[in-house]
Amino acid sequence: MNTLLSSGLPGTLQSSNPELELSIVVPIYNEVESLPHLVNTIANTLVGQYRYEIICVDDGSRDGSVELLKDMAQSRSDLRAVLLRRNYGQTAAMAAGFRYAKGRVIITLDGDLQNDPVDIPRLLAKLDEGYDLVSGWRKERQDAALTRLLPSKIANWVIGRVTGVQLHDYGCSLKAYRSELVADMNLYGELHRFLPALAFIEGARIAELPVLHHARRFGHSKYGLGRTFRVLMDLLTIYFMKTFLTRPMHVFGLFGLASTALGTVLGLYLTFLKFGLGQSIGDRPLLILTGVLILAGVQLFSFGLLAELSIRTYHESQGRPIYRVREVVESGVAESNESD
Ligand code: UDP
Ligand code: MG
Numbered sequence: 001m002n003t004l005l006s007s008g009l010p011g012t013l014q015s016s017n018p019e020l021e022l023s024i025v026v027p028i029y030n031e032v033e034s035l036p037h038l039v040n041t042i043a044n045t046l047v048g049q050y051r052y053e054i055i056c057v058d059d060g061s062r063d064g065s066v067e068l069l070k071d072m073a074q075s076r077s078d079l080r081a082v083l084l085r086r087n088y089g090q091t092a093a094m095a096a097g098f099r100y101a102k103g104r105v106i107i108t109l110d111g112d113l114q115n116d117p118v119d120i121p122r123l124l125a126k127l128d129e130g131y132d133l134v135s136g137w138r139k140e141r142q143d144a145a146l147t148r149l150l151p152s153k154i155a156n157w158v159i160g161r162v163t164g165v166q167l168h169d170y171g172c173s174l175k176a177y178r179s180e181l182v183a184d185m186n187l188y189g190e191l192h193r194f195l196p197a198l199a200f201i202e203g204a205r206i207a208e209l210p211v212l213h214h215a216r217r218f219g220h221s222k223y224g225l226g227r228t229f230r231v232l233m234d235l236l237t238i239y240f241m242k243t244f245l246t247r248p249m250h251v252f253g254l255f256g257l258a259s260t261a262l263g264t265v266l267g268l269y270l271t272f273l274k275f276g277l278g279q280s281i282g283d284r285p286l287l288i289l290t291g292v293l294i295l296a297g298v299q300l301f302s303f304g305l306l307a308e309l310s311i312r313t314y315h316e317s318q319g320r321p322i323y324r325v326r327e328v329v330e331s332g333v334a335e336s337n338e339s340d
Helices: 012-016 034-046 065-075 090-100 117-127 145-163 179-183 191-201 226-244 248-276 285-317
Strands: 022-028 052-058 079-083 105-108 133-138 175-178 206-211 327-330 333-336
Touching: 022 034, 022 090, 022 117, 034 052, 034 065, 034 117, 052 065, 052 090, 065 079, 079 090, 090 105, 090 191, 105 117, 105 179, 117 133, 117 175, 117 206, 133 191, 145 191, 145 226, 175 179, 175 191, 191 206, 191 226, 226 248, 248 285
Parallel strands: 022 052, 022 105, 052 079, 133 206
Antiparallel strands: 105 175, 133 175, 327 333
16 A cells, blocks of 8 residues: 555564554543444544554543443454553553554544544555654644643643654644554653653654644543643653663763862862961851762762663663664665664
8 A cells, every 4th residue: 555554564563463554542531422433433534445453442431431342342343442440541541552552553542532533544644754653733723722722832832842852732642653663662651742752762753744623522521730730740751761861870970070079179279268378167158068069969970870770770671772773774675673
């Protein structure tokens, strides 16, 4: 059909099922009214064009979504239901979906019909231009202005500045990923909105595409203003990972040394005042500053060393190399490769 979907991308997911092109991953939390429409629209858009599977991950719904999902998954071959034991949150639900997805390309979207499956072929076309991740941009977003759009605008701006990935809309669930990219990323907290940033850390090529967005037809949003706080905390984590992930000592060591050096210079100055000029230095705030600078410097330095140790454990325990290979080229044969 197109080069991306027919090319031999490697990875465990593909070898387990060489047939499957697309996995559509949808987190579901109390969306019983939307479910039938959702699955039908996705299927109608894709059937006959792609080999696809729909993976609905139930995130501990209590409104009958579970029973409906079970029924639907038993009666249709293109739907798999992954039922979580309790409500873990959207990110965990998506991570579970990724775990079961077998397609070479993974598409995520919301289960409330706010994203439109009609956009999927356009996302795929964009991915095929040579990107690893294509993120939807809800250009005309249909949500409450004050509680949703404004915080999201601010959050998008901050996230862009902090992560260095320039997107208009990080919160849009409608995204397309190459499966090997997803396999490289670990999800925690509310991190799903930072997938582009995580992907960027993993060296991915990222594009953005305006997509449709509809107002919620059934049920109600699971989020309010409280999410802004959690997103900001996760942003700190991302910033930390981006800055320190491979060489924490470069950062902590630098500040540690600078602090110790400044403290030492001040200490020498005070020593000169005391023994050279015979002045009393016992009541000088500078003396306290000197002590704090030297102590803080030593602490930062040791923290950097400890961080180096744990980062090694982090990479080695998971067999995660500190680099990502996009491709290995040998005697005219180009082969995409993951890492080793
Ligand atoms: N969701 C989930 N677990 C949760 C909260 C939400 O799986 O704890 C799902 C929800 O069913 C929907 C998607 O995540 O499919 C987005 O949620 P929602 O529409 O409430 O977010 P909004 O569009 O208002 O940002
Ligand atoms: Mg929604």
